[in-house]
Amino acid sequence: MAEKVTSLKVAERAGVSQSAVSRVFTPGASVSKKTADKVRKAAAELGYRPNVLARAMVSGKSRIIGLVVAYLENYFYPEALEKLSNALQEKGYHVLVFMASQTAGNVDKVVEEILDYQVDGIVMASVAMSSDIAERCQQAGVPVVLFNRYEDREGVAAVTSDNFAGGRKAAEFLLAGGHQRIALIAGWEGASTQRDREAGFRSALSQAGQPVFARGKGEFKAEAARDAARSMFDVPPDQRPDAVFVANDHMAFSVMDVIRFELGLSIPGDVSVVGYDDVPPAAWLAYDLTTLRQRANLMVAETVATLMRLIETPDAAAPRKTALDCPLIVRGSARVPLGWTSEG
Template structure:
């Protein structure tokens, strides 16, 4: 195969075309080229057509970095998250990236090492990329990180979390309402010994789900649930479930604060305690991640639709970028309790959708019946 000119020793590598080359080829000024590639800038249709034709013939692509220096906008959103092994987080991240792309924003991913949702992403690294905004996905917003972003003029939106002070925009699922529905479903199924597997202690999601679950059980006249923390981690969850099931009076109904921990709970119950999940013990999760519907898992779970949550988050980001003084918004996305084989079925209160899903549609929390 003959060598190309650029393969020869000492051969020059062709330089990429510049804005000056395009201007010369189109017979216009450099500023006219810049305006032709800047959204919303004033450029005559004929001039723009000549510039685009010249750019296409030369193979010119405008520099995003140079454009950001001119417009003071990079069109980049930093997204920081943990636990991408959690199928729901991965689905939410994908939906968010696609939603941002649809409005001309690009995603820069800043994963937080390890499994701690308490750790902050590196703000220095984020700001080095001149991002327009930050989205924290399933991670806690510390006061330090919030203050640093505010000082730098970079807006933040929380997804699948909330901030205690309410000053930062957030999008979550129906944590309290979903947990209440899980409680009423388990009470209606005739369960008597309840347990809750919490996530990270300072997680707003876990805190709200635990509150909704415990309040609904108390209102139904039931006992307070046994409690352990799985820290949203599979190994920690397995240990916690192992301790609960080895107790003198183990639970016959276990609500896990997310599906990732519920999968660990199912595995421990089946493999180590030989329990018939869905009969001897009911296990319910939260998220309705893609793995929940797999036949070998068949997990009952309260859904958090990732597309809807991502859509609300994208809208919140677009709004704050258009008006930095806009007050914080707090969006709650409705979900459904999808009933599968991991939980005992109540005698009534179920409905089947046109796509074959079985949902819990029972009304107020049923009265608890002690043995």
């Protein structure tokens, strides 16, 4: 087995101090270009790699961010998480991804495991956290930012789209299109995103004097959404909705497939469909889905900025909730009211 190359050997080869070698491989440390070039040349010749774990023990900073995600079936999350990982890496952090489920205690168990890695921060995408685990993270000095979810209690930072406003926009668009039997296929009841989208949707309908004509539950899952669509639309014409707001695009695609290919109905001739997220397939000609756009770039930028602020100035940076505007993207899956165009 080859002898391990140490920073001392790199320093001797480069003709610099061992501390200079350490500074070269420490993100953000001050070192001249001449010294950095000599050290990196010597390191390459010797095959040296810095011991990140040892440096973390000395500095108290691991430069690792734990990323918790519940599921990746929805197109929105792989794209957003890739952007999030890239943005954190640009800040000099490594990302550890942990999968969790929404079953009782599972998220808390995963976060406890993450804390064992001495992470500098945690981003939780599409999952909720208990008050116990929030307190545990606070005691450990590890900041947490929720991505595309929020908690009602204070003291937990979160970044979402403005889901209430998005739900209102969906209802207002369908009302302006002259629809009289407007339905909803909801997501998972435990998600703040679902609750706010439905609340905004109902608010606009109520203001116009219309009730929700029918409601189904899709749980943010493709098969559950298909079942909800079959129950909702496989009925006599006078009992069938003439429009439906589906709480995310992932479900909306399944709903559209059932409406068109199983039941033989026309979109938007018989039924208008509006989704939420604006994932890439929404723009495909096969779906051409009118939807609310979650601006992943802005959400990621705000999430990273919030996390960096909490890491770098923990005493000065109070956690806050940020809700970003979600523009309506008008396509061909819904009747377009006169004068309406996409907002972005």
